[in-house]
Amino acid sequence: MNRIRPVFLWLARLAVAGLFLTACVAKIRDPESFALAVYRYRILPGSLVNILAILLPWIELVSGAAVLAARPRWRAAGALIIMGMLAVFTAAISLSLVRGIEASCGCFSTRADAAVSDGWNLVRNVALIWLAAAVFLDGLRLRPSPPDPQAP
Amino acid sequence: MNPGGLAVRRGEIYRLLGDISVLLALAIVLGIFANLTRPSSARLPWVGDWKHHIEHRAFRAGVPVVFLPGVRVRLQDSATVVLDAREPENYEAGHLPGALSLPVGQAEERLGDYAALLTPQTPLLLYCDGANCADALELALKLREYGFEDVTLYPGGYAEWTEYGGRVARGGEP
Structure with a gap:
């Protein structure tokens, strides 16, 4: 198990960082289409749609890159931001599905013909949250507490 | 300590929060810089005029909208007009395959031409030039007034249909 763990953590970092670094490209290239994808969730007030569309891809880029950093605490910080984003994305997609909005999630593509969101987006996000959580815990160096010498 | 639990070095949480702040600040600066340095034609306004966007107007009017993947599916459905x-x-210059012409200004006069095809329950899919055009939404509102119950806006x-390589029919016939 101890031999597998570093390999798993490397793969988890590559998967999480790779997906987020990939996801930000189309959004940075075409902020107008991404703003429309954000608008279609019908969650945010119109005044915040463009600001989010401008900033979110860069948060994805920076946090994705941080997950690949050598410094453990940066990895933890990047992974925690990614977990937060994934939690929000998952809630937003769930709400869209419940409301019957047949739109693309805007996750990896801003094209008009991108696949419509479905339950698989939620499964993928939960898996990514799990991987990001593993990266976060490793980066923070969380470990079992040492035994208390005073304890009987 | 916390026997059996997880220990974090003292101050680690605060340092982590500091790092998160640095990453977010960096992302915000990059985002602002990138938007400011785009050509003006590609620059996104900080606050968009979504209240006048056609999808917002349709949403406010209670007219359902469908996007390109959904349109492709509906075009396969013979019940949809x-x-x-x-x-x-x-x-005549080009239209979606199978589409009937019903200009919004002539809706009342020309609707009778399609009487044999339409019932109040017929699923109707309406479109015009694109996101900057309100004719299809106006037609949707008219048709709802006339009693059509299943009206959807594309x-x-x-413009989008042809941009994404959709097949086009030409001439005066569907």
């Missing part, structure tokens, strides 16, 4: 709300000359319209 597609209506082109543009002017006849635009329809806000991407003809």
Whole structure:
């Protein structure tokens, strides 16, 4: 198990960082289409749609890159931001599905013909949250507490 | 300590929060810089005029919208009648396959031409030029007034359909 763990953590970092670094490209290239994808969730007030569309891809880029950093605490910080984003994305997609909005999630593509969101987006996000959580815990160096010498 | 639990070095949480702040600040600066340095034609305004966007107006009016993947599915459904709300000359120059011409200005006069095809329950899919065109939404509101119950708007319209390689029919016939 101890031999597998570093390999798993490397793969988890590559998967999480790779997906987020990939996801930000189309959004940075075409902020107008991404703003429309954000608008279609019908969650945010119109005044915040463009600001989010401008900033979110860069948060994805920076946090994705941080997950690949050598410094453990940066990895933890990047992974925690990614977990937060994934939690929000998952809630937003769930709400869209419940409301019957047949739109693309805007996750990896801003094209008009991108696949419509479905339950698989939620499964993928939960898996990514799990991987990001593993990266976060490793980066923070969380470990079992040492035994208390005073304890009987 | 916390026997059996997880220990974090003292101050680690605060340092982590500091790092998160640095990463977010860096992302915000990059985002602002990138938007400011785009060519003006590609620059996104900080606050968009979404209140006048055709999808927002349709949403407020209670008209359902469907996007390109959904339009492709509906075009396979023989029960759906597609209506082109543009002017006849635009329809003749090119329209979605199977679409009928029903310009919004002539809806009342020309609706009778399609009486045999339409019932109040017929699913109707309406489009015009694209996101900057309100004709299809106006037609949707009219048709609802006339008693049609299943009216859906394709806000991407003809422009998006052709941009993504959709098949086009030409001439005065569907």
